[in-house]
Amino acid sequence: MDPHLLHTYVTVARLSSFSAAARELGYTQSAVSQHIAALEHDLGMSLLNRRPVTPTRAGERLLEHAGSLLLRLDAARADLTRLAGEPATALTVVASPLAVRPETLAALPVSRATLRVQPREDIPAAVATGAADLGLVDGLAAPSDPLRLPDVAPLTATGVAEEPVAVVLPDGHPLARRRGLRLADLVDARWLDAPDAGLPLEQLRAATGAARGFRPALRYEGTDIRTLLALAAAGLGLTLLPHALAPADGALAVPLTEPRLVHRTELLHTGVLRGSAEGLAERMRSRI
């Protein structure tokens, strides 16, 4: 289970080809073949079917492990080199779309800073591997509860904002006149599936305790909130947003009353903040 072999394995599995993986990794195709053979011998089982190249049952399972394993390895190395490295003068902040709010940005320094908006699930990894100095993630949670983030590495999370959430409904929708809505009543509705821009349906299911429900209607892959609002206004499905963000032409936002959920934003860092990052994090925390 040498990480090198693991890395080769995930590459082969991703590209469904030994030779393509060899090109990408800078090995000969023979070496890749030997890597896979070594890994299969080590584990005592076949991992890939050949022609076409596709993971076996055990191979599928290994992929689940290998991803986070390699990520953690990267994170560990990045963390250590960061500890030893120079204090950075530039600052990179990654944020999920809904985590970018005036209040959170007010503390951002104007110069020598980069803001990158990425899908929510990539934020912790970006901070852990050192691709960014700070991360801003958002999600649904019970009031004053921390977010449930995948632990790729020991990261420090601080809550920086909590705000009420609302259901976005098209103007003519029968429920649009209500003063408040209960999530449990909307389990069987059609929802927009926009994991990158909006809130993953999985989080709604977790919040209500329902294993099923919240059927996806249209899937939107992208990080633009305006598009998401337009889709909701067009009646293509429901979506949940922070109340302050929800108003849009042709749509109404109805507060969510039950369960008591908030849209929470957290600031993520490794605890080893260098130079300007430290001051910024401090400022953000105190501000909110």
Added chain:
Amino acid sequence: MDPHLLHTYVTVARLSSFSAAARELGYTQSAVSQHIAALEHDLGMSLLNRRPVTPTRAGERLLEHAGSLLLRLDAARADLTRLAGEPATALTVVASPLAVRPETLAALPVSRATLRVQPREDIPAAVATGAADLGLVDGLAAPSDPLRLPDVAPLTATGVAEEPVAVVLPDGHPLARRRGLRLADLVDARWLDAPDAGLPLEQLRAATGAARGFRPALRYEGTDIRTLLALAAAGLGLTLLPHALAPADGALAVPLTEPRLVHRTELLHTGVLRGSAEGLAERMRSRI
């Protein structure tokens, strides 16, 4: 960052000695020295001070990563070999002390089963590495919320029980006559610190959102609930227990009313259940 080197490193750090680590690992002491040198060279920094052998700042940090890294590696290998291996006839169940309740045990088969009670924090690792087939963990959570478990590996968790919690107070305690207590009012009290037997104070802090408070009075290291109750009855500190477990001579249990917390028990497994384990898990789930 070869896992072999990492393994050597954590062993040296734990034993504070190159030669002792060499004995334990079956290497010569020279090889251990070379391992550490290779790792330090690879990362470009010193990890250990010599004479006495103690981790540097970077070394400390590496230890935090290395533990979970090696654990995940073990878990991955165990998971795969389990997938391929024979269906086991015997069954091993690990449980944290408070997860062992009549209701959860009623489904346990009488023969060919081993029950092992361990500190709460070791349960997920034991299941992930295949040391046990099933795990029973308990903890505090909001009603119908899942427990926050460290994710050493992709484990499947199913809730099997939820019950009210109570504060255990000695008979004469001024608060003992109350009908209900709010956790926020007890932040400044002295608490028993019994992470293995009772509920870790850290979970109380997380539940109330208080970063501080819940000062530990006496620390009890052990897994026996009766001892914990005796300590509480003797007035050495407060503790929180499932209400049904709380009554003891010289102590009273007062229900916790705010925040709305439950004592939750979850069944843990890898999803690859073999033989009798599968039937058992099914029985437990349906039972509760």
Added chain:
DNA sequence: TCTTCTTACGCTCGGCGTAAGTATC
């Protein structure tokens, strides 16, 4: 001086590339 870690050195084995082999489309 004894203990403990480091360095030198030689040997062996692992891992890579070249090239030939084999199987599938």
Added chain:
DNA sequence: GATACTTACGCCGAGCGTAAGAAGA
């Protein structure tokens, strides 16, 4: 027969042990 993975084989370097060296107690 072309494409794509496997196997054979030789070379180089990584990693181990033996043994000598250095440094702290």
